[in-house]
Amino acid sequence: MxxxxxxxxxxxxxxxxxxxxxxxxxxxxxxxxxxxxxxxxxxxxxxxxxxxxxxxxxxxxxxxxxxxxxxxxxxxxxxxxxxxxxxxxxxxxxxxxxxxxxxxxxxxxxxxxxxxxxxxxxxxxxxxxxxxxxxxxxxxxxxxxxxxxxxxxxxxSNTPVSVSQYSDVLAIKDVGETTLVPTKDILCIDAAGDYMCVHTHSGTHILRKTMKDLEEILDPKVFIRIHRSSIVNKTYIDKFGNHVSGEYYLILTNDKEMKVSRSYKDKVKQAVLG
Incomplete structure (x- = not known):
């Protein structure tokens, strides 16, 4: 060369x-x-x-x-x-x-x-x-x-390395800069058109991925789909219930209320209540 x-x-x-x-x-x-x-x-x-x-x-x-x-x-x-x-x-x-x-x-x-x-x-x-x-x-x-x-x-410590297919960080690129967001800090993610809004305690990040992409890289033991356009970190779920109208909802530890669709309510209830 x-x-x-x-x-x-x-x-x-x-x-x-x-x-x-x-x-x-x-x-x-x-x-x-x-x-x-x-x-x-x-x-x-x-x-x-x-x-x-x-x-x-x-x-x-x-x-x-x-x-x-x-x-x-x-x-x-x-x-x-x-x-x-x-x-x-x-x-x-x-x-x-x-x-x-x-x-x-x-x-x-x-x-x-x-x-x-x-x-x-x-x-x-x-x-x-x-x-x-x-x-x-x-x-x-x-x-x-x-x-x-x-x-x-x-x-x-020379112990066997455990591996998993799920990521512990999301790399979010914005105007030439990349922010690595630890998944454990993510409260929830919701769709906004072609983008995903990644909400953390420190703020919101915009990510260009689909819900399907996110479900493939986020651990389903931690993150649960509650709506076709929403994923929640169950660590931060404070309450689960339903309104008089029959609509189901979650309240997160930061007091944010999120709608749970009927098609996901049983899965969410099982994940939250065990």
């Missing part, structure tokens, strides 16, 4: 971040275009810079490495090649070995770094980045189905 690889380094530890950047400067093929100190910054820079390669720390506060990848995938942006950087030991990280292009253990060894970069070059030369992206998306769909902090704790 003659062209340099546009590269971003993401790590919340300043010394680790700068140290890896210095090591990468020894490779002529690498052009480090940005250093990011957290997940939000990483999502913004990756979206803006469209790099070829990202060295991504897994364990970061607020938004970890897995959630960064999930956000990029949900935004349908071009996915760069990802090399995970982690302090987890080799035994623990084997759970992800088949998915990521490669991974580096901290502290990063120079020879091992060179090997990872060689793998990147060979992947690009043989046009296998599509396969890499597929594996990466598969990984993220498995990992982010559970609480990511739980996943990280399981990795750190």
């Amino acid at each position: 003659n062209e340099k690889l546009k590269t971003i380094v993401v790590d919340d530890e300043p010394l680790a971040r700068k140290g890896l950047a210095v090591r990468l400067s020894a490779f002529d093929i690498i052009d480090v275009c940005a250093l990011c100190s957290n997940g939000r910054e990483a999502i913004s820079e990756i979206t803006k810079q469209q790099p070829d390669l990202v060295f991504l720390d897994i364990q970061m506060p607020e938004i970890n490495g897995f959630q960064v990848v999930q956000a990029l995938e949900e935004m349908h942006d071009n996915m760069p090649l990802i090399i995970f950087v982690t302090a987890f030991d080799q035994y623990a990280i084997k759970a992800f070995e088949i998915h990521a292009l490669d991974y580096l253990l901290k502290p990063v060894d120079h020879e091992r770094l060179g090997s990872a970069i060689d793998k990147v070059v060979k992947t690009l030369e043989h046009a296998k980045d599509g396969e890499h992206k597929h594996k990466l998306v598969q990984l993220v769909s498995e990992v982010t189905g559970n609480d990511c902090e739980q996943i990280l704790a399981e990795l750190a």
Whole structure:
């Protein structure tokens, strides 16, 4: 390859971040275009810079490495090649070995770094980045189905990683910015034309997805459909009843009243009353 690889380094530890950047400067093929100190910054820079390669720390506060990848995938942006950087030991990280292009253990060894970069070059030369992206998306769909902090704790303690198909965050894109909304903070979701209004205690977010899309990614043990245009987090249901008119309703913990359609009332009653 003659062209340099546009590269971003993401790590919340300043010394680790700068140290890896210095090591990468020894490779002529690498052009480090940005250093990011957290997940939000990483999502913004990756979206803006469209790099070829990202060295991504897994364990970061607020938004970890897995959630960064999930956000990029949900935004349908071009996915760069990802090399995970982690302090987890080799035994623990084997759970992800088949998915990521490669991974580096901290502290990063120079020879091992060179090997990872060689793998990147060979992947690009043989046009296998599509396969890499597929594996990466598969990984993220498995990992982010559970609480990511739980996943990280399981990795750190060398216990088997539990997986689920359901997401614990919603990535909501708005005017070039992406907000990761933890699903546990969602009170309810209702339809507004072609958009979904995602209501949380801190405010409302607008998301372009269908009810069917949301039902596929939200855990049905937590989120229940109460109407053709409404989904509720049953954690925040305070009351369930019916008016004199015969209409059924829910009242959430924030005093918001929501209509329950007759076709869903039995399902809702069972979910609420057990």
